[in-house]
Amino acid sequence: MSLTMPFMGLFLTNEVHASPAALGAFMFVSPVAGLIVGTLLGRLSDARAIRRNLLVTGAISGAIGTALFIVVRNYWVLLAASVTLLAIAGSLLAQTFAYGRQSMERTNPAKAPFVVSILRTVLSLAWVGGPPLAGVIVSQAGFTGLFIATSAFYLIVAMVTARLPELGLERHVKDHTERGMLNRQVIFAIVGFVLLQGASGLGVSAMPLYITNVLHGSAGDAGLVLGLCAALEIPLILWFGSLAVKYDQHLIVLLGGAVALAYQSLMLMTDAVWQILLLQLLSAIVISAVMGVGITYFQSLAPNRPGFATTLYTNTLTVGIMLAGPLLGLASDIGYRTAYLMGLVLSVIGIAALLLGRSRVSKAVPSMAQ
Numbered sequence: 001m002s003l004t005m006p007f008m009g010l011f012l013t014n015e016v017h018a019s020p021a022a023l024g025a026f027m028f029v030s031p032v033a034g035l036i037v038g039t040l041l042g043r044l045s046d047a048r049a050i051r052r053n054l055l056v057t058g059a060i061s062g063a064i065g066t067a068l069f070i071v072v073r074n075y076w077v078l079l080a081a082s083v084t085l086l087a088i089a090g091s092l093l094a095q096t097f098a099y100g101r102q103s104m105e106r107t108n109p110a111k112a113p114f115v116v117s118i119l120r121t122v123l124s125l126a127w128v129g130g131p132p133l134a135g136v137i138v139s140q141a142g143f144t145g146l147f148i149a150t151s152a153f154y155l156i157v158a159m160v161t162a163r164l165p166e167l168g169l170e171r172h173v174k175d176h177t178e179r180g181m182l183n184r185q186v187i188f189a190i191v192g193f194v195l196l197q198g199a200s201g202l203g204v205s206a207m208p209l210y211i212t213n214v215l216h217g218s219a220g221d222a223g224l225v226l227g228l229c230a231a232l233e234i235p236l237i238l239w240f241g242s243l244a245v246k247y248d249q250h251l252i253v254l255l256g257g258a259v260a261l262a263y264q265s266l267m268l269m270t271d272a273v274w275q276i277l278l279l280q281l282l283s284a285i286v287i288s289a290v291m292g293v294g295i296t297y298f299q300s301l302a303p304n305r306p307g308f309a310t311t312l313y314t315n316t317l318t319v320g321i322m323l324a325g326p327l328l329g330l331a332s333d334i335g336y337r338t339a340y341l342m343g344l345v346l347s348v349i350g351i352a353a354l355l356l357g358r359s360r361v362s363k364a365v366p367s368m369a370q
Helices: 005-014 020-047 051-071 075-083 085-089 091-107 109-161 176-214 219-246 249-267 273-301 306-334 338-356 358-369
Strands: none
Touching: 005 020, 005 109, 020 051, 020 075, 020 085, 020 091, 020 306, 051 075, 051 085, 051 091, 051 109, 075 085, 085 091, 091 109, 091 273, 091 306, 109 219, 109 273, 176 219, 176 249, 176 273, 176 306, 176 338, 219 249, 219 273, 249 273, 249 338, 273 306, 306 338
């Protein structure tokens, strides 16, 4: 995913010769399909003992889907592959976290949040190294080489996951009243995370444009800023993961939201690249607390449905990114600095949503953990 996603727009434009409208449709429809397919597979993985098989199926689907991108240059065929095969492959992320959580719940439940944080750190490492590696591959072997490499990685994942044991089913919650309460908790969490992750995604997407157009920095400056943030995330995710074992995960997420308010507010006042570099510590804290601990937070809301809970979390990221897209377009018309004002507003509303769910969460989670 970290290899192909950053270059998909360039591929569709240069190789497939997609129009701006076709490009926009592709980039919108594909994540929506992934959201729908991921949700269905998340429910299925909790209802049947097939989580390992879903991991293998997702990897094989990814290998076949990306293999089509090696040889096919027809827009509609590639769109069909994206909304089917690659949508199934997209479930790998949620199912991997769910598998890790379920496995630890059977051996050492207290360490489950920390193990999930380790997996989240691996994901961050993939996004630190993936795009630069993809850039080298494209420059040396073109998009054909990029999709060959991606398909090969998917095949390796399929071979590795095929050797994992099937974990069976989780113990189902019998208290239907509690599950009814859970639905309301999840609604607050979904709204809060969509807005917080939308604010974060908007800030990251606007960063290169803000630095080059407003602060008159270089593309290299933008790369340095984003790379620094990604590097800081890695130890912070592990640290917050260790805290999530000992302390209330909801409070940790709220802390991340509070830091987001400070970050967005200070970004509005920046007038030099060095100031933005200093602020990346705050940005990394937000991402680590909200997006790192967020996975285990959602899983704690539905401990007996790890596949569905993790898919809900990944869906909030998808919807947040989709929300950030139009807002970035608006910022391009009225000034890129306003992207951080919009992010501030989104963060305020997101924190409010999480606070509204606070009383229910604090009472419900311990009871479900017993």
